[in-house]
Amino acid sequence: MSSEPPYPAGLRLAGRRVLVVGGGHVAQRRVPPLIAAGADVLLVSPDVTPSLEGLAAELTWEARGFAESDLDGAWYALALTDDPEVNAAVASAAEERRVFCVRGDDAEGGTAWTPAVGRHDQLTVAVLANREPRVSSSVRDDIMAGLRDGSLAGRAAHDRTPGVVLVGGGPGDPEFATVAARHALASADVVVADRLAPRELLDELAPDVELIDVAKLPRGRSAAQEFINEVIVDRALAGKRVVRFKGGDNFVFGRGYEEVLACQAAGVPVTVVPGLTSAIAVPARAGIPVTHRGVAHEFTVISGHLPPGHPDSLVEWDAVARLRGTVVLLMAVENAPKIAEALLAGGRDAETPLAVVMDGTMPAERTVISTLGTLAADIETEGVRPPAIIVIGDVVGVARPAGRG
Incomplete structure (x- = not known):
């Protein structure tokens, strides 16, 4: 067994052929990230799971057994069948062609390993624990949690482009705020928050983030929509990244599109992070x-x-x-x-x-x-x-x- 550590590299697979042999549950996990990376996926397997069959418009499926010619033009290969002999044949043929190959059943039998991957805004985190996938996943999860809650210095890694981000925070419990919502909050210079936005998440903001309260109280004090429009536009024009933080979803009785129109009229870039609607x-x-x-x-x-x-x-x-x-x-x-x-x-x-x-x-x-x-x-x-x-x-x-x- 080889003791040398793997050499990490980030593969740019857009438009490049990737061969996947096998159509079971392991392939079901591995294929979607390849498609997301833009790879030209050739899937070879007599049978596939229903989920893989549902991806037929996004890949090429050959309903048959593996042939060495399947590797022609491939940049990367994954042998993911439940038959060790087939996987060994794929790995051997890939080695002859100098195509890196992952074996799902025997890490030592391949020339590449699949890391546990997480993405956080512009960061891609990949962890390899030397053939211990559960350890890889656990460490990956710890890193991602730290980036999301700010305990790791991830703010600089976020998109800090000046403009407005309309964020739906969900129904109230911070556990129902999306990952994208948390990313947006972590990127903010200014947060303009409603009363019904998940209030616990405001405590996670960096100390230098300006917090502007625009609560609307039933039959009580209420920030005018015109004031809200004005403040998000003014802060954005001053070069700040402004997160307009709402409860529920921006566009379900949240007046979110009024704020979109205000930003567009002022020439301010605006993006939307949908939220779970309380409805x-x-x-x-x-x-x-x-x-x-x-x-x-x-x-x-x-x-x-x-x-x-x-x-x-x-x-x-x-x-x-x-x-x-x-x-x-x-x-x-x-x-x-x-x-x-x-x-x-x-x-x-x-x-x-x-x-x-x-x-x-x-x-x-x-x-x-x-x-x-x-x-x-x-x-x-x-x-x-x-x-x-x-x-x-x-x-x-x-x-x-x-x-x-």
Whole structure:
């Protein structure tokens, strides 16, 4: 057994032929990164997993056994079958042609090893632990966690280009913020944050990051959208990288596109990091699906910040009442009784089950089970307060039979 350490190198495979022999679960793991690197992948295997078959438009699949001519023109090869003799034949033929080859069953039998890889903005981290893949993966994960939470000096590695990044932070629990959201925060010079953005993540900002609070409190203090537009544009024009940090998703009742238009009008570069919308994530976290086979074939998400009949309302409540699927209401606690009245007047059954999920995904999360007919009274007696998501429809009965809370 050779004791020499491997020599690390970063392969640039875009447009170059890579041969993969084998169509099982190991190949299923190895092929997508090759495609992502732009490689011209030739997959040779009599059978492949359904997931690999689903990639047929992005690679060339030859449904047969290995032939040495498959290596013609290849820059790199992976022998990933469950047959050691086939893998040995691939490795031997690759050696003769001076093509580096990974063997999935016998690391010593190949001329290359596959590292555990992680990516963080402009960094690619690759770890080799001398034929100990679990150790490689564990060390890789530790490094990636350090880069993401700032305990490793990764800020300089982020894209620091001046401009605005609109970041959806998810429903509230910082664990539901995406990796891309954390990367964006780590790159910021200025963070302009909403009240519902995951607040714990603000504690991870570097000390020199300017934090601007633009909270909108229900029936209380509220930063004007015009001020928010102005501040993100001004800071970006001053050469700063500005992260506009919101709860949920930027474009689901988050006024995100107003901010995009403001940036475009000022000539400020703007990018978007989508977030998990609370309209789906909060019910899911509470164990309530918004669709269910044979129960609901559609769901409708509506802002309830205006009551039915308001001259500025754009919602056709009569049409909503005629829908048979799920209705998800955001920002609707204050107007919920009037909305329930409109749905009942439009034909919805008073016994239609509903759930009100308060402080979704947060430690104080609480769910109140009600019906359209009793919602107004239950909001009062249960002390329902925003932020809350209201889910109306038979899916609530599926998830909480007999009205269990």
